[in-house]
Amino acid sequence: MMELAAVLVVEDDPTLREVVGELLAEEGYAVQQAANGLEALDCLLEQRPAVIVLDLMMPVMDGWEFLRQARERGLLGSSRVVALTATRMTRDSERSLGVDALVPKPFDIPALLSTLARLRVVSGQ
Amino acid sequence: MHVLPREAGAELEGALSPRRARTSFRRGRSLRSKLVGLALLTLLPALLLGAIDSFAFLVHEREAVQRAALVTARLAAQHAWELARGTDHFLDALSEVETVKRGAPEQRDQLFAAIVSRYPRYNAIFFIGLDGQEQGLSTHQPGQARLDLSQRPEFQEALQTRSFTIGRQPVQAPWTGEPVVRMLAPVLDEQSSLLGFVGAGLKLLRLQDLWANLELPMGTAVSLVERNQGLVFARTPQGEERPGQSVAAEVVEALRAHDGGTHEYRSEDGTEWLAAFARIEDTPWAAVVAVPAEVAFADWRAALVRTAALLLLAFVLALGLARALAARLAAPARALAAGALALAAGQLQHRVVVRSGDELERVADQFNAMAAQLERERALLEERVAAATAAQARLLAAEREARADLQAVLGAVEQGVMLVGADGRVRFANPRLSELFGGNLLPAGDRPNRGQVVERMRERVAEPEPFEQRLGELYGQPRLVAHDTVEVTDPTARTLERYSAPVYTEDGQVLGRIEGYTDVTELRRLERLREEFLTVAAHELRTPLASIHALAQLLLRNVEAGKAIDPVRLRRSLSTILRQSQRLNGLVLDLLDVSRLRQDRLELRPALADLAALVRDAVEQVTPIAEAGQHRLALDVPAAPLQGAWDPARVEQVVLNLLSNALRFSPPGTEVRVTLAGEVDGALLSVADHGQGIPPNEVPRLFRPFERALDPLTRYQAGLGLGLYLARGIVQAHGGRIWAEPAEGQGTTFYVWLPLGARGVR
Numbered sequence: 096m097m098e099l100a101a102v103l104v105v106e107d108d109p110t111l112r113e114v115v116g117e118l119l120a121e122e123g124y125a126v127q128q129a130a131n132g133l134e135a136l137d138c139l140l141e142q143r144p145a146v147i148v149l150d151l152m153m154p155v156m157d158g159w160e161f162l163r164q165a166r167e168r169g170l171l172g173s174s175r176v177v178a179l180t181a182t183r184m185t186r187d188s189e190r191s192l193g194v195d196a197l198v199p200k201p202f203d204i205p206a207l208l209s210t211l212a213r214l215r216v217v218s219g220q
Numbered sequence: 221m222h223v224l225p226r227e228a229g230a231e232l233e234g235a236l237s238p239r240r241a242r243t244s245f246r247r248g249r250s251l252r253s254k255l256v257g258l259a260l261l262t263l264l265p266a267l268l269l270g271a272i273d274s275f276a277f278l279v280h281e282r283e284a285v286q287r288a289a290l291v292t293a294r295l296a297a298q299h300a301w302e303l304a305r306g307t308d309h310f311l312d313a314l315s316e317v318e319t320v321k322r323g324a325p326e327q328r329d330q331l332f333a334a335i336v337s338r339y340p341r342y343n344a345i346f347f348i349g350l351d352g353q354e355q356g357l358s359t360h361q362p363g364q365a366r367l368d369l370s371q372r373p374e375f376q377e378a379l380q381t382r383s384f385t386i387g388r389q390p391v392q393a394p395w396t397g398e399p400v401v402r403m404l405a406p407v408l409d410e411q412s413s414l415l416g417f418v419g420a421g422l423k424l425l426r427l428q429d430l431w432a433n434l435e436l437p438m439g440t441a442v443s444l445v446e447r448n449q450g451l452v453f454a455r456t457p458q459g460e461e462r463p464g465q466s467v468a469a470e471v472v473e474a475l476r477a478h479d480g481g482t483h484e485y486r487s488e489d490g491t492e493w494l495a496a497f498a499r500i501e502d503t504p505w506a507a508v509v510a511v512p513a514e515v516a517f518a519d520w521r522a523a524l525v526r527t528a529a530l531l532l533l534a535f536v537l538a539l540g541l542a543r544a545l546a547a548r549l550a551a552p553a554r555a556l557a558a559g560a561l562a563l564a565a566g567q568l569q570h571r572v573v574v575r576s577g578d579e580l581e582r583v584a585d586q587f588n589a590m591a592a593q594l595e596r597e598r599a600l601l602e603e604r605v606a607a608a609t610a611a612q613a614r615l616l617a618a619e620r621e622a623r624a625d626l627q628a629v630l631g632a633v634e635q636g637v638m639l640v641g642a643d644g645r646v647r648f649a650n651p652r653l654s655e656l657f658g659g660n661l662l663p664a665g666d667r668p669n670r671g672q673v674v675e676r677m678r679e680r681v682a683e684p685e686p687f688e689q690r691l692g693e694l695y696g697q698p699r700l701v702a703h704d705t706v707e708v709t710d711p712t713a714r715t716l717e718r719y720s721a722p723v724y725t726e727d728g729q730v731l732g733r734i735e736g737y738t739d740v741t742e743l744r745r746l747e748r749l750r751e752e753f754l755t756v757a758a759h760e761l762r763t764p765l766a767s768i769h770a771l772a773q774l775l776l777r778n779v780e781a782g783k784a785i786d787p788v789r790l791r792r793s794l795s796t797i798l799r800q801s802q803r804l805n806g807l808v809l810d811l812l813d814v815s816r817l818r819q820d821r822l823e824l825r826p827a828l829a830d831l832a833a834l835v836r837d838a839v840e841q842v843t844p845i846a847e848a849g850q851h852r853l854a855l856d857v858p859a860a861p862l863q864g865a866w867d868p869a870r871v872e873q874v875v876l877n878l879l880s881n882a883l884r885f886s887p888p889g890t891e892v893r894v895t896l897a898g899e900v901d902g903a904l905l906s907v908a909d910h911g912q913g914i915p916p917n918e919v920p921r922l923f924r925p926f927e928r929a930l931d932p933l934t935r936y937q938a939g940l941g942l943g944l945y946l947a948r949g950i951v952q953a954h955g956g957r958i959w960a961e962p963a964e965g966q967g968t969t970f971y972v973w974l975p976l977g978a979r980g981v982r
Contacts, residue, residue, distance in 0.1 A: 110796055111767045118774060152759045181759035181766075200762040201769035204777070 100215050101125045101144040105135040105161065106179070107153040115148065122208060132161030139170040146214050147176045148207075149194070162193065175214040177207075252543075252550035259542030267534060274527040281520045286482040289496035289509050289516065292434060294480065296442045297498035297507035299430040303341070304403070304503045307422055308384045310339070311405035314418045320347060320356075321407055321415055325366070328356025341426040343393045343400050347407070348375060349416045378404040378417050386503050388446055390424065390453045399424045401453060424454035439512045443467065447475045447499065447506050467508055471495050475506050484513065552580035559587055568595040636716075636737040639723060642730060644670045644695075656737050658711045670695070682707035694720050698730045706737070715741045753926040753940075760807055760940055764800035771797050810942050814925060817949040824953055829868040830861040831903050831974070835896050838875040842883060850888040856895040862903055864976040870950045871974070874958075875905070877943035878970050882909035884939075886967070902956070902975045910967040919960050923948045947972075 102124040106112035109130070116126045127144060129135035133156040135147070151158035158178060165171045176194040179202065189197055196210045314320050319331050325347070332345035336358040347356035352370025360366075369375045378385035387402040400421035407415045424444065431442045444453040450472035466472065474483045480498040487493055492513035499506050552574040562570035568591055574584035627650075630637055636653030640646055645667040654661045661676045662668060674691060678684040687706060694700055701721040708714040719736045771793045778785050816822045835857050846853045882892045890910035897904050914922065925945040944958075951958040956974040963969040 108763045108767070110800060111763055111770070114767050114770045114774075114796070118770065152756070179766075181762040200759075201766035204770060204773045 100146070101127060101142060102211065103127045103129060103135060103138055103144040103147045103174075105129045105132065105147060105153070105158065106150040107131055108150075118204065119148075119211075122211075124211070130155075132156030132158060132164070135161055136164060136168075136170065139165060139174075143170075143172045143174050145174065146211055147174050148179060148211075149176055150179045152181065159192070166193070177210055177214065250550070251553045252546045255546030255549050256539070256542045259545050260538060263538040263542065267531070267538065270534065271531055274531065278520065278524055278527065281523055282517065285516050285520055286494065286496065289494055289511055290480060290482055290498065292436065292440075292442070293496035293498040293507050293509040295434060296431055296444075296509060297480075297500045297505075300427055300444055300505055300507055301500045301503065303422060303427055303430075304386060304500065304505075307342075307403050307420055308405065308502070311384065311403060311418050311420055314345070315405050315407040320418055321409065323356070325355040325360075329358065329360040332356055332358035333360075341423055343396060343398065343421045343423050345418070345420045347416055347418050348404070350379070350414065352379075355416065372402070374402050374404055375417070378406065382406050382414055384502075386505075388449070388504050389451065391421065393421060393423075399454060427454050436509075437511055437515045439515050441510045443508045443510070444500075445475065445497075445506050445508050447504055450475065453505065467510075468493075468495075471497065471508065475499075475508075552576045552578075552584060556580070556584060556587060559584075559591070563591055563594065568598055634738065638673070638735045639732055640670045640695075640735070641667075641732040642698075646670055646673055647732060649673070653737060656714065656716055656739055657708060658714075680708050680710040682709045695733065698722050698733065705740075713741075714739060715744045749926045757807075757811070757940055761804065764803045764807075767800045768797050768804075807940060810940055810946060813946050813949070814942055817946065818925075822949055822953050824867040824870060826865045826867050828863060829866050829871070830863055831866070831871065831905075832857050832860070832862045832896060834868060834872055835875055835894060835905065838872055838879060839894055841876065842879045845880065845883055846892070849883055849886075851883055851886055852889075852891040854891055854893040856893065858896065858898060860898075862896065862898045864903060864974065866954060866974065867950075871954075874947045874950050874972060877947045878905075878907040878972070880939075881943055882907050882911070882970070885909060885911040887911070890967075902973055905972040905974070906969050908963045908967060908969040910963070910965070913962055913966060914960065914968050916962070922960060923958070 131153045177196045178194045181200040345358040354367035374387035385404045404417040404419040443455040450466040482496045494516040496509045559572035572584045630650040636656040638649040681687045704718045706716040716737045717740045723731045886909045893908045
């Protein structure tokens with residue numbers, strides 16, 4: 096199991112979370128799921144995933160707040176972050192968010208997968 | 221002194237200035253006093269002539285008095301002369317008598333005694349020999365010694381002159397003691413040889429008797445005076461003889477110098493005298509008449525006083541006459557002068573009454589005509605001024621009204637407005653301006669400097685430096701028009717939009733700059749709200765879309781790869797796609813409903829429906845969600861049908877919205893209670909949750925659209941946040957009410973009251 100790269104999917108919509116989870120599992124990632132930022136922080140305490148697929152708009156704790164707190168508490172480590180965005184908000188960019196990639200919703204599966212693959216290579220896992 | 225009121229004076233001057241002319245007038249006394257002077261001048265020659273005449277008369281009178289005294293003196297002298305002359309002739313006759321020439325002394329005694337008895341004026345007659353011894357005397361008694369006259373001056377003078385000689389000193393008669401004067405005449409023989417002298421003693425009383433017959437004024441003295449020494453020989457009135465005395469020295473001097481004349485002098489006792497004197501020919505004497513000046517000039521003095529009194533009376537009469545005449549002549553002029561003064565003082569109704577019948581009356585008539593003209597003109601002027609004043613007042617009132625309107629408008633508008641003049645002073649600022657900045661911006665005093673206002677603004681804006689810098693730019697470029705945003709922090713956060721533009725005068729000059737501030741806080745909030753809502757809506761729409769998209773891609777990929785698809789998984793994928801499609805559709809429908817609601821075009825399709833069944837059905841629909849969230853659903857719905865005329869689909873939408881809301885905001889494991897109760901004319905539905913509750917002041921926001929997105933407490937929640945807004949719209953369309961109250965203990969209870977017969981249902 097250790098050779099599988101871990102991916103944390105943070106998404107409040109259960110259907111989409113499940114779809115993405117199944118897709119990535121089929122692709123051979125070890126998938127962990129969280130319904131919001133708070134749950135994701137808990138997951139990070141247990142295990143550092145190679146990549147975090149992060150929805151931004153979520154109840155309880157949204158993606159922006161999650162990123163802030165994770166960085167603050169040093170939980171991010173070498174984990175790469177792919178942000179899923181439903182809106183093309185000008186205030187959000189890789190740089191301003193401090194994330195490695197932005198993938199718009201709805202996403203093309205090949206694009207998501209290639210992004211994940213690229214980030215996995217960069218992360219050296 | 222008449223002083224004109226300033227206005228009246230100015231008015232008068234203004235009214236008269238076009239025809240200004242001057243009448244020369246020199247200073248001087250009043251006309252009346254001039255007329256008095258004139259009248260006196262006319263009378264003066266007559267007065268002067270009268271005075272000269274009176275003076276001449278007085279001089280003449282005085283001379284007459286002096287002349288009278290002189291005449292008296294001459295008369296007195298005549299008397300004395302006659303006596304002396306008579307004695308001369310008498311002695312001359314005696315000297316020719318033989319007895320006298322050659323008779324014995326006794327013979328002569330007898331002869332002389334006989335003669336003396338016949339000539340009582342002589343007290344004695346005698347013969348004196350050349351040796352000065354008496355040789356015959358009328359009064360000689362037998363045995364008596366002969367007299368010796370050898371030492372007498374008269375004898376020596378007679379001896380020397382060998383002619384008739386009068387004694388220069390009075391002599392007292394030896395026996396009677398009365399004053400006499402000796403006279404001697406030579407006795408010559410046939411050869412003209414001197415034998416001796418025959419003499420006589422003339423009684424001076426005789427002369428005084430003669431003088432007593434003169435009519436003399438009171439106190440007058442007539443004296444026989446020896447001319448060289450001033451010795452008095454005789455003097456009247458009688459009894460005042462003063463033999464041996466002299467008259468006053470100055471009189472003596474006059475006697476020596478003149479034959480006759482008058483002289484006035486003051487005696488030692490202070491009495492003033494008028495003295496007249498006359499030389500007595502052939503004698504050493506003079507007659508002197510001395511009259512007390514008081515007596516002599518009594519009549520003259522009376523005349524002097526009378527004349528002076530008459531002159532004075534004449535002058536006084538003349539003066540009175542002149543004054544009366546002058547007053548009469550000057551009266552019209554005075555009336556005219558008074559009229560002019562009254563006119564000058566503004567009493568234009570004043571008229572002058574002069575009935576002198578001369579030029580002055582015509583002047584007065586002209587004056588009155590002029591005054592009347594002035595009065596008319598002033599009335600006209602006043603009328604015009606009044607009209608102008610009224611017009612000005614109307615204009616002013618209109619202007620004031622316009623200004624008040626402008627103030628009212630500017631006081632009522634939403635914008636804060638400030639007009640700054642080109643001189644940098646605030647010409648106008650409405651109260652709203654200070655209100656927007658949350659404090660008084662205007663320092664006390666008229667037209668404060670712009671800098672003072674900026675100073676106060678600075679204290680309240682979020683970024684003072686850029687704020688002031690920008691204002692500096694605006695005022696540095698007078699024609700710049702700009703829109704800027706100003707954030708105010710103190711005391712509450714506000715966003716203001718500033719419109720700043722130059723203000724021009726009618727001829728295009730820059731009058732100043734206007735700053736208009738509008739509170740755009742709410743506008744900006746709504747803009748942000750809309751933006752956020754769009755973000756949320758996009759997210760909400762794209763989330764189901766992303767699932768559908770991903771599943772479809774997966775299925776397509778498998779089909780293309782020729783892989784066998786697990787029928788169970790295929791079915792699950794397709795049903796997910798279907799469910800997400802329905803969810804998308806629901807979202808779109810919600811958006812459409814919102815659109816309809818906002819345009820008030822929500823349509824109901826009412827029908828008879830059982831609300832109890834409807835609620836039970838809805839609860840059944842959300843049961844899976846409740847179970848997923850570990851919520852308990854408690855249902856308290858009457859078993860009997862609750863019939864009413866409602867749009868069943870819409871009412872179900874309301875119930876579902878309330879239920880999903882309650883489930884979404886309730887912590888897991890809590891209960892959501894749904895209660896339905898039939899009432900007389902309606903039905904009351906309540907949904908109570910045990911969530912964290914809502915502050916009472918936030919409750920109204922619950923029912924507004926797009927509000928949830930910006931709520932910092934709730935952060936993001938799935939869904940568009942339109943549920944309660946739509947629910948309220950639907951309930952209100954039915955004629956019902958929806959509201960929220962804090963639930964007992966914890967959480968919130970939403971109530972919906974619906975009337976049994978909805979509006980529009982028959």
